Structure formats: structure tokens, C-alpha cells
Amino acid sequence: GEDVEQSLFLSVREGDSSVINCTYTDSSSTYLYWYKQEPGAGLQLLTYIFSNMDMKQDQRLTVLLNKKDKHLSLRIADTQTGDSAIYFCAVAKSGGSYIPTFGRGTSLIVHP
Amino acid sequence: EPEVTQTPSHQVTQMGQEVILRCVPISNHLYFYWYRQILGQKVEFLVSFYNNEISEKSEIFDDQFSVERPDGSNFTLKIRSTKLEDSAMYFCASSVGTGVGSGEQYFGPGTRLTVT
Secondary structure (H helix, E strand, O other), X not given: OOOXXXXXXXXXXXXXXXXXXXXXXXXXXXXXXXXXXXXXXXXXXXEEEEXXXXXXXXXXXXXXXXXXXXXXXXXXOOOOHHHOEEEEEEEEOOOOOOOOEEOOOEEEEEEO | OOOOEEEOOEEEXXXXXXEEEEEEOOOOXXXXXXXXXXXXXXXXXXXXXXXXXXXXXXXXXXXXXXXXXXXXXXXXXXXXOOOHHHOEEEEEEEEOXXXXXXXXXXXXXXXXXXXX
């Protein structure tokens, strides 16, 4: 089955850019998601990209997809302390119920 | 903004006991889901539910698990005879539909289940 991997921790200074990386194994994955989980809250869908796209930008967020290497990244520009959270990469295939397969989550720590 | 709620936030139970985890999905959503995350592990899909029946389930969702929508608002996950390895964070989610444009899943804050 699908396997999604991401590093567990990332520490950045406020104002710097953060890049969270994710790799997946199933090349037929069609939808690739980034979720954010703040302490005590549920998973919030931040953004997603289709497999026929290379890049998607949404304000401070940039998603890059390298389909050949099955590599997905989330760049957060001008990282703020409020961005401190766990970020989950998830992928899903089209057809059926589009149930995403999640990675373990990357804990982003932003320090002043 | 509407949100998915879950109760309790933390449940402690003894091995072999039955537990019911409760969720109130967003009111106009039609698809409901349960996921779990064992500490340090990945978020894993358990089951999806639509039109009062299970639409998809994972191999984790064995006979000790069941789901129900007992009324128009609640969606429950029952674990019949809990095991130590059932200790995890359980997330409920709901969506309007599936696929692009309607399949965005909204997650609740989770219930931490501790089996002793």
C-alpha cells in the first residue's frame, strides 16, 4: 500500500522560510494534501495540489510537487510563531472515497 | 464557523472494557470518518460512513469496532473489548461529499484513549 514519509521535527527562526518535505511511494496518487494541527485542535486542511501540477502558491504557502521523485514540499514564507504546529502530508487516489494516507507529521517549532 | 466536536477529550479505560467515542459532525455533511493515531505513529484510516452504512473500512477496523449514527447529529465509534494497543488519539472527520470540491474533510480535535 501507499507509504508517506516526512521528517519529524523542524526548527526555524521567526521571519525565515520553512520547508517541510514529504515523500510517497504510490505514483498513482492524485491528490496531495497538507494539514496543520495546532495543540488541542483537529487537523486543518491547509492546501492541496493535484498530481498534474508542479506548484501551487497560496499567500505565504508554496507547495512544490516533483512527481518523478514522488516528493512533495510545503514552504512557509516569513514564518511566524503562530505557524508552530504539526504539519501532516497526506496523499489520496482518485476514484472511490479519496481517503488520504497520512505521514507521521512534522513538528514545526518557530523561535524568536 | 462550524466545526466537528468530539467527546470526551480524554478517556481512560481498563483492558477488556467497552468504550464509546462520540463525535458531532458538521450539520450539512454527509460523509463521516474515524481515524486513529498511535503515539509517534501515522494517522491511520479506520472507517468511512455514508447513508447509514459503512462505505469503506481498513484492515484495522475488525469485529471489535463498530460505528453508528444513533440520531441526526451524533456519530459514534464503539470498541467492544479494549486492548492495550487500542491506546491512541481517535479523530473524527466529516465532509460534504467525496472528491474535488466537496471531499475536504474537517477534523475534530480528537479523543485520547488510554487503555490500562
